[in-house]
Amino acid sequence: MPSLPIYGAEMHYDLTGRGPHITFLHAGIADGRMWSPQIHAFAKSHTVLTLDFRGFGRTAMPAGVYALHRDLEVLLHKLGISRTVLVGASMAGAVAIDFTLIHPETVAAMVIVGSALSGRECTDPQVIAVWEATDELVRRGRLEEAVAMEIKLWVAGPNRDLDEVEPAIRRLVREMILPTYSIPPDIATAEPLEPPAIGRLGEIAVPTLVIVGEHDAQYIRDTADILAAGIRGARKTVMAGTAHLPSLERPEEFNRHVRAFLSQAGLA
Secondary structure: OOEEEEOOEEEEEEEEEOOOEEEEEOOOOOOHHHHHHHHHHHOOOOEEEEEOOOOEOOEOOOOEEEOHHHHHHHHHHHOOOOOEEEEEEOHHHHHHHHHHHHOHHHEEEEEEEOOOOOOOOOOOHHHHHHHHHHHHHHHOOOHHHHHHHHHHHHHHOOOOOHHHOOHHHHHHHHHHHHHHHHOOOOOEEEOOOOOOHHHOHHHOOOOEEEEEEOOOOHHHHHHHHHHHHHOOOOEEEEEOOOOOOHHHHOHHHHHHHHHHHHHHOOOO
């Protein structure tokens, strides 16, 4: 996996395929490997970029202040990508939205999956309880227990049994999450977008598809509604039988939704 220096981080990425560019941005419980089913499918028709954000996968977290949308800007510039479709999951959905607000000319279209939204505070008691519990478990060095709680909340969903998710998916997410817990929590500071995206959704004019899993946390499902209502012309798709990572749970269905959206936007 090649890498490029970006604001003190050695950012690892993968670029494959031929055709129009599509960039897949991973969730905060994952790294670039979460998009393996999409890489194989879309590289037949697109140039596919995946990456590990700082602090995830093979990209270390250096000390200092950072913004993931700035990292993305520099990576695209260094790779000579002037226009791309952005597909962002969870944390990276917010990154895609922030990036689009700053660089709309670079974004051909946007697919946001189980997305966060800068400026929107989580008030979901189920999510807050898990965050507090996992923080305490990590502080005490009980990392496997913390991972198990994250997987139950996000991979299965708060109201679904773990055994409803394929073991291979659970194992992959464990592999992706576990190394992030070894990063000291105070080593770096994320710089928020000002003003945040929550009050600026009406500025977004690129074609947008909002995807959310039927069994995702209520906070995420409510955020999907806010995004679909706030972004002009946005479409929302609920993927039945999935939670926070529908692209892994039902990759073929997910890919069909994305392809149909790109085709309607004239970007297939």
